[in-house]
Amino acid sequence: MFGTKERHGFSRRTLLKGAGAVVLSGHLANLASAQDRKSSQGIQVPYSDGRQYPTIKVPENACDCHHHIYDPIRFPYVPEDVRNQPPAGVDAYRLLQKRLGLSRNVIVQPSAYGFDNACTLDALDQMGANARAVVVIDPSISDSELSAMNDKGVRGIRFNISRGASKNHDTILTLAQRVHAFGWHIQFWMNANDTAEMESLLHQLPNQLVFDHRGHIPQPEGVDHPAFKVICGLIEKGKGWVKLSGLYQDTKADGPDYADTVKVGKAFAEVAPERMLWGSDWPHPSIFSERRPWPDDARMLDLLAVQVPDENARYKILVTNPEQLYGFNKT
Numbered sequence: 451m452f453g454t455k456e457r458h459g460f461s462r463r464t465l466l467k468g469a470g471a472v473v474l475s476g477h478l479a480n481l482a483s484a485q486d487r488k489s490s491q492g493i494q495v496p497y498s499d500g501r502q503y504p505t506i507k508v509p510e511n512a513c514d515c516h517h518h519i520y521d522p523i524r525f526p527y528v529p530e531d532v533r534n535q536p537p538a539g540v541d542a543y544r545l546l547q548k549r550l551g552l553s554r555n556v557i558v559q560p561s562a563y564g565f566d567n568a569c570t571l572d573a574l575d576q577m578g579a580n581a582r583a584v585v586v587i588d589p590s591i592s593d594s595e596l597s598a599m600n601d602k603g604v605r606g607i608r609f610n611i612s613r614g615a616s617k618n619h620d621t622i623l624t625l626a627q628r629v630h631a632f633g634w635h636i637q638f639w640m641n642a643n644d645t646a647e648m649e650s651l652l653h654q655l656p657n658q659l660v661f662d663h664r665g666h667i668p669q670p671e672g673v674d675h676p677a678f679k680v681i682c683g684l685i686e687k688g689k690g691w692v693k694l695s696g697l698y699q700d701t702k703a704d705g706p707d708y709a710d711t712v713k714v715g716k717a718f719a720e721v722a723p724e725r726m727l728w729g730s731d732w733p734h735p736s737i738f739s740e741r742r743p744w745p746d747d748a749r750m751l752d753l754l755a756v757q758v759p760d761e762n763a764r765y766k767i768l769v770t771n772p773e774q775l776y777g778f779n780k781t
C-alpha cells in the first residue's frame with residue numbers, strides 16, 4: 451500500500467530527470483557527489499520514505515530550519531517522555547542533508563528532553579558553524595548559561611505549549627525578555643486556538659516570533675481559522691515568522707500531496723515570502739507516535755515549489771531568511 455511508486459507516482463524517468471536538474475544547478479558543495487546523483491539509487495535515510503533526490507533546484511547554503519536530534523543512548527529521555535523515539539543522531543541527519551542537498555540546519559530541542567538541552571547542544575558542537583539551535587528553558591536558568599548557549603549557536607527558545615508548557619503570561623514574558631537581551635527569537639509549538647487566545651500577549655513580546663508547522667492551523671477551517679489572521683497581523687508588524695514544515699501535521703488530505711496543508715502554506719507565503727522558513731521536521735516524531743508511514747522528505751521539499759512557485763521567493767525561504775533570523779554568514 452505504501453510502495454514509493456504508488457504513493458508518489460515517481461517513475462524512473464522522473465527520478466533521473468530530477469537528479470539531472472540538481473547536477474546542472476552546479477551547487478555541489480556539501481551535497482551528494484556528482485556520481486551519487488547520476489545513479490538512480492538515491493540515498494536511503496532513516497525515518498524517511500523513498501530514496502530519490504528533490505526535483506526542485508536546491509541552492510547553495512539552503513537551510514533546514516526545523517529538525518531534531520535524539521540520542522537516547524548517550525542522553526536518556528526525561529521520565530515524562532512517552533514517545534521513546536528511536537535514536538536519530540547527527541550521522542543519520544547528515545544522510546538527510548546529503549539526499550536533500552541542504553547544508554545548514556537548525557536543531558530544535560524536542561519534548562523528550564524537557565528542559566535538558568544537553569543532546570541538542572552536543573549536536574551543535576558536532577555540527578559547527580552551519581548549525582544553530584532552539585532550546586527549551588525554565589525560569590531557573592542563569593544568565594551565564596544563556597550566554598554559553600549563545601556562544602554555541604543557540605538563537606531562540608521554544609515554548610512547547612502543545613506539550614503542557616505554561617501558558618502563564620508573566621512566565622512567558624519574563625523568559626522572552628531575558629532572551630531578547632541576546633537577540634533570540636521565540637518559537638511556539640501550540641495549537642491555533644491558543645495562538646488566537648494569546649494574541650495580545652504575542653503583540654507584547656519584544657522578540658521575533660516563529661510559528662511551527664504553519665501555526666498548526668487546523669482543517670477543515672484552514673485560512674478561515676482566526677489564528678491565520680493573528681499570525682498575519684504579527685507578520686505585518688514585522689515580528690512574525692512561519693515555518694512551512696511538517697505538511698503531515700494537521701492534514702486531513704494526507705500525502706503524498708497534502709493538498710490542505712499545502713494550501714495553508716501557500717496562503718502564508720503569499721502574504722510575506724520574506725517571513726517564511728522551511729523545515730524537514732526530521733525524524734518526524736509525530737509520525738512515529740502515531741505509527742503512520744514515514745513521509746518522503748524529498749517529496750516534501752518539492753512541495754515547497756507548489757506552495758511557493760516563484761524561484762526567487764524560494765531562494766529567500768531556503769537561504770536569505772534563515773541567514774537573517776539565525777545569523778548565518780551572508781551568502
Ligand SMILES: [Zn+2]
Pocket residue numbers: 516517518558731735
Ligand atoms: Zn518537530
